[in-house]
Amino acid sequence: MPAVLAALGDETRLAIVGHLSLCEDVGMVCGQFLDLTSKTNLTYHLAKLREAGVITVTPEGTRRRVKLRCADLDARFPGFLDTIIAEAVKSPLVASISAS
Amino acid sequence: MPAVLAALGDETRLAIVGHLSLCEDVGMVCGQFLDLTSKTNLTYHLAKLREAGVITVTPEGTRRRVKLRCADLDARFPGFLDTIIAEAVKSPLVASISAS
DNA sequence: GCTCTTGTCCAAAATTTATTGAACAATTGG
């Protein structure tokens, strides 16, 4: 739990989660978050989220599909994710991703 | 919101919140958390929680009474605090405070 | 086999957080 909170307690990662919540089923590809930060740094942040159990990253050709682990999180911390994403989507950083 | 998450994404502070949730109305006095860390460091962590809007600290003679801002947090992030403290109270650090 | 795209890995640098210790305020109670 502290790990999940720490993972989400960062503007960049919260923006990623916020945006992932807008396309739960489809997920996204790492490159779509390049407005937020550099490619290398993105790998770092996504690793943090993955280690905390917040997202899954599955290879898909030369890409990687990133998805929010909604069901798992809701099972572990009921209601928690809903509150988080309700706030996360308000971040201006989320809009910056959508716009591109 | 990121500030709140960052504030709670720390074992020590989460333990403080967990224990405060056990005595919501009465609150606690800083000295009661000295099992967790040093006096100086406690001032630091409590400041973090206060700045994030998680607790209030009111002078009471030579002491300071620390309280969880349950109502305010629930108004800002409905359901959030409940999930947090449900997990926070499980921390062994919370038990270490109770025992003393 | 090449090349392009998409990401990762690694080591270094920059930044932020957390922790410590010594000295200092404020209040209480004798």
Place this chain on the structure above:
DNA sequence: CCAATTGTTCAATAAATTTTGGACAAGAGC
């Protein structure tokens, strides 16, 4: 007033996190 209690402030250190750049892996398509 004096001493004890309770915390704070400040500057310094330690440690963890974030960011960067260069080189590299792995698949896709020509």
